Amino acid sequence: MNTQDLGQAAVQTLCDVRNRVGESPLWSPAEQALYWVDIEARRLHRHDWQTREAQHWELPERIGCIALHASGGLVAGMETGIYRLRPQRRGQIEVVPLHQITFSQPGMRFNDGRCDRAGRLWLSSMVMDMSQASPAGVLYRYDRRGLVPMVDGLITGNGLAFSPDGRTLYLSDSHPSVRRVWAFDLDAEGNLSNRREFIDMNQHPGRPDGAAVDVHGGYWICGNDAGQVHRFTPQGELARSIGLPVSKPAMCSFGGPDMRHLFITSIPPAQPADGFDAALDGAVFVTEPGLRGLPETPFRA
Numbered sequence: 001m002n003t004q005d006l007g008q009a010a011v012q013t014l015c016d017v018r019n020r021v022g023e024s025p026l027w028s029p030a031e032q033a034l035y036w037v038d039i040e041a042r043r044l045h046r047h048d049w050q051t052r053e054a055q056h057w058e059l060p061e062r063i064g065c066i067a068l069h070a071s072g073g074l075v076a077g078m079e080t081g082i083y084r085l086r087p088q089r090r091g092q093i094e095v096v097p098l099h100q101i102t103f104s105q106p107g108m109r110f111n112d113g114r115c116d117r118a119g120r121l122w123l124s125s126m127v128m129d130m131s132q133a134s135p136a137g138v139l140y141r142y143d144r145r146g147l148v149p150m151v152d153g154l155i156t157g158n159g160l161a162f163s164p165d166g167r168t169l170y171l172s173d174s175h176p177s178v179r180r181v182w183a184f185d186l187d188a189e190g191n192l193s194n195r196r197e198f199i200d201m202n203q204h205p206g207r208p209d210g211a212a213v214d215v216h217g218g219y220w221i222c223g224n225d226a227g228q229v230h231r232f233t234p235q236g237e238l239a240r241s242i243g244l245p246v247s248k249p250a251m252c253s254f255g256g257p258d259m260r261h262l263f264i265t266s267i268p269p270a271q272p273a274d275g276f277d278a279a280l281d282g283a284v285f286v287t288e289p290g291l292r293g294l295p296e297t298p299f300r301a
Contacts, residue, residue: 009242011287018282022265024065027255037063057093065113068298075299077110077123112158117166119300124157159211172208210251214291222249247273254293
């Protein structure tokens with residue numbers, strides 16, 4: 001691991017992998033391993049915490065997000081639907097369709113996603129060409145009742161996370177024209193109400209990308225383009241920021257043997273960004289921010 005001391009926290013590169021679009025870091029407590037995806041490379045990655053062994057699997061289409069499956073393996077949001085993934089040794093992977101989807105227009109895919117505390121999968125869709133600024137994106141809920149649209153009008157849905165008690169859902173739109181995070185009340189049946197602005201990221205460095213929540217309800221979100229990860233209190237107040245050696249952190253999640261590590265994926269910018277280390281663009285980073293996270297709830301169909 002390559003250690004970088006940036007003042008607020010010691011940030012390390014997890015391994016030598018450099019992603020084209022690193023997203024959806026996911027800790028598996030049972031395997032003591034971190035999974036993540038490279039969307040544009042159409043790859044699923046895994047890093048074993050004990051052996052430091054890195055593996056990856058090629059997929060037939062772009063993969064936006066992953067979650068643990070209660071019966072083993074993973075569930076994933078991809079270009080044409082929701083799939084169950086069963087990674088095998090020697091690069092083999094079983095890809096089983098769970099729910100196919102036809103989006104409202106061509107050139108769309110699933111993007112950010114994770115399970116709530118009850119094991120329901122939530123995931124957002126987006127138009128891949130962000131220059132269109134098309135509000136065709138939708139936040140969906142997927143469970144035994146099927147795939148249900150819950151929030152529409154999103155350009156680049158991101159920042160999905162859930163409060164420790166499972167009663168609040170957080171959602172952002174990371175497009176430069178929006179840059180906001182909302183909070184919703186989430187009831188036991190998976191219904192949303194009381195949408196309200198949680199954070200106006202126009203007042204803070206970076207665009208709101210992927211997020212995570214700690215045991216105290218702190219909301220951690222990547223400040224894409226600013227090279228920072230921010231922690232906000234449950235009241236939406238900025239508590240601290242962690243600087244990174246790259247400009248485009250993409251998503252963060254807690255993990256490690258005692259859930260005290262924060263993993264952060266990244267994306268190379270179109271052009272090298274001044275003040276950052278281009279050699280580390282696309283890396284996965286790990287730090288110990290001094291707070292514990294919560295294990296991700298597996299998907300329960």
